[in-house]
Amino acid sequence: MADHNSMTQLMKTLADPTRRAVFEAIAQRGEVTVGTLVSGSGVSQPAVSQHLRALKTAGLVAERRAGRHIHYRPDPRGLAPLIDWLGFYGAFWRERFDNLAELLKRMDS
Amino acid sequence: MADHNSMTQLMKTLADPTRRAVFEAIAQRGEVTVGTLVSGSGVSQPAVSQHLRALKTAGLVAERRAGRHIHYRPDPRGLAPLIDWLGFYGAFWRERFDNLAELLKRMDS
DNA sequence: CTAATACATAAGTATTTGCTTATATATTCT
């Protein structure tokens, strides 16, 4: 089970809309440089770098240096505490809705 | 798909550990009075009331007055934006891991 | 009706946070 602290950290990391947008941009593109992320975001380059550090600390992204560029890619394992937390309440959800997995399948289509 | 704002609000609401603990206490007990929640939390009664208001605004809990007591119960629909957000990245996860639904099933056992 | 109980709201405050500008570090180009 995901411990309390990692869950709090993950939630706080994803709570900020700008930072979440950065994460989503990384997830959608697969791998992307900081400069590209800065272009897409409405904030300054340092702001993006700070968000990237937070995402990295939370385990949501990983980096790869390529010359002067640093490529960021998503790390799916970072979301584990969140999935775990939802799974912990899985029994609870099933009593009211169907099965969470079923729900996700429906949403996916 | 859950819109950006509701997702941000939900995340911010669940990001605070004290508030999340209040929500978890409500979810576990099914229905509970404020006084009971105050006992379990390490904070003051007003603090708990403020957290309850935030949870209510986020759609995570509902209330029922019974005399001088107010009973709070979880509202599963409040977590929908979160599930939706994860579902939105469902395809992404499946490319790297298995199937998110499978993952949830395994975690459930 | 008054006091007590259960909870909500108001006001104030210290901490956290997300941004900015300025500067540092790492890499490439000439």
Next chain:
DNA sequence: AGAATATATAAGCAAATACTTATGTATTAG
């Protein structure tokens, strides 16, 4: 080596946040 490019870090600041104590509002008990 020196200039340019890409990104990170530092410092400062305004806004948000989570708590506190004090007070308000409903409901019940005596």
